[in-house]
Structure formats: structure tokens, C-alpha cells
Amino acid sequence: xxxxxxxxxxxxRHGETAWSAAxxxxxxxxxPLTERGExxxxxxxxxxxxxxxALTLCSPLERARxxxxxxxxxxxxxxxxxxxxYGRWEGMTTPEIRARLGDPGWTxxxxxxxxxxxxxxxxxxxxxxxxxxxxxAEAARTGGDVVLVAHGHLLRVLTATALRQEPRFAAHLVxxxxxxxxxxxxxxxxxxxxxxxxxxxx
Numbered sequence: 001x002x003x004x005x006x007x008x009x010x011x012x013r014h015g016e017t018a019w020s021a022a023x024x025x026x027x028x029x030x031x032p033l034t035e036r037g038e039x040x041x042x043x044x045x046x047x048x049x050x051x052x053x054a055l056t057l058c059s060p061l062e063r064a065r066x067x068x069x070x071x072x073x074x075x076x077x078x079x080x081x082x083x084x085x086y087g088r089w090e091g092m093t094t095p096e097i098r099a100r101l102g103d104p105g106w107t108x109x110x111x112x113x114x115x116x117x118x119x120x121x122x123x124x125x126x127x128x129x130x131x132x133x134x135x136x137a138e139a140a141r142t143g144g145d146v147v148l149v150a151h152g153h154l155l156r157v158l159t160a161t162a163l164r165q166e167p168r169f170a171a172h173l174v175x176x177x178x179x180x181x182x183x184x185x186x187x188x189x190x191x192x193x194x195x196x197x198x199x200x201x202x
Contacts, residue, residue: 008184008193009134009162010051012149014067015041020152023093025108027086028118030062037063039099040178041070043199047180048072054144055083057133059151067178068149075149078136080129083151087113087120108153109171110179123157127167130158152177159183163190166174 007121009161013095015037019026033041056066058075059082068075086108098106098194113120137146156170162183163169175181175196 001119004013005141007054007145008051009137009141010048010053010145010147010181011155011159011175011181011183012044012048012067012071012073012147013064013175014149014157015039016059017063019091020177023024024091025089025093025097026092026151027083028061029090033063033066037145037177038066038070040199041067042139044071044178044180047197048147048168051146051147053136053142053147054127054148056149057136057151059154061151064149064151071149073149075147075148078133079151080133080136081148081150081154082129083107083127084123084153085118085121086116087115087118088116089120090112090118109170116157119195122169125169126129126154126157127161128176130161133158134162152193155181159192161194 002118015033017033017037031052033186035196056073057078058064060077060079071194098104109123113123140146152175156173156175157167159173180197185191185194
């Protein structure tokens, strides 16, 4: 991410789903928001009103599109904002995967996924998609802030890429449902300006 563009990059993770509340890896399965997820998305309206939005991009999955709608954003769908394809591990929790593998230290960022009902992706492939989103956002940031509404792992990897870190740096970035993060620059260096902001009613 260029540190020269005047606009900020505003990241919005979708609201809670039943799977996210249970800690299940939710990649391409189109799980809807819970009632709490919808309420938390609505609570983002006054927070997002602070930004001068030039462009909003959104994952095509329902949980992200609904979050954008409830948060008052007019979003364009970008398939590169889809969540990580978890392959065999789709719908499973980290403890379940560790038990299945007999590996108490497994994490998706360090150890990746295996093919299942879908092929799965490497973290490098997720980072390549994130880089394409950043390039698209770059031009729009000359005219204001760019909002990206998407998913936890995708936005964490995108942040690592924007900060010019290795994709696995995302392991150090915890992103809550229906939270807003802001990326920009300080003294010409890409930087996190705010992390895990929440709507006023939460």
C-alpha cells in the first residue's frame, strides 16, 4: 500500500454469524448474520459516517453484503474479497482440526489447509488476492477513503500486505466481528491508525 495517497483504508469485518460465534472456519459457506450480527452492523452507521467515502468494495457473500447494507454503505462486489478457501477444514474449529491431525500446534496461517469439497488456498494465494484489492483501492484513495467489507482472515492478511509484512504476520492481528479498522500512514510509512473500533451501542 502506498503511503502517499491522502485517503484512508477502512476495513469492516462482517457481523456475527452462528459459525463465527462458534469459532468455526467459515470460508465460502454462505452463513447469514445472527440477530446480534445484524444489530452490530447497524451500530456501525454513526462510526462510518465520520469518513469521506470515495469507494466501498464488498465480498460477494451474504454476511458481508448484509453488513454493508445495514451499515449504510453502497458497496460494489469484488470477488477478491472472498474469505480464505479453507478446503477440508471448512466448518471446523481449530481444536477439532488439531484433534483430527494429532497436532496441538496447528494454525491455518502457519500450516495451511488441505483440499476438501473445495480446493483450498495457500496463504500466499490469499495475499495475492488482497494485493489486487489494495491496487484497486489505491487509485480511489486519491479521492477519499476506501471501505472494504469482508472477512476476518482475508482482512488480516490484507492488513499484513498493506503494512509490507509477510502474510503470516496476520496471526498477530485479531479482528472482531462488526469491527472497523483504519489503515493509513505516519511519516510516509504504512501504519495502523485504529483497530477494532465498534459502534456506540456495543
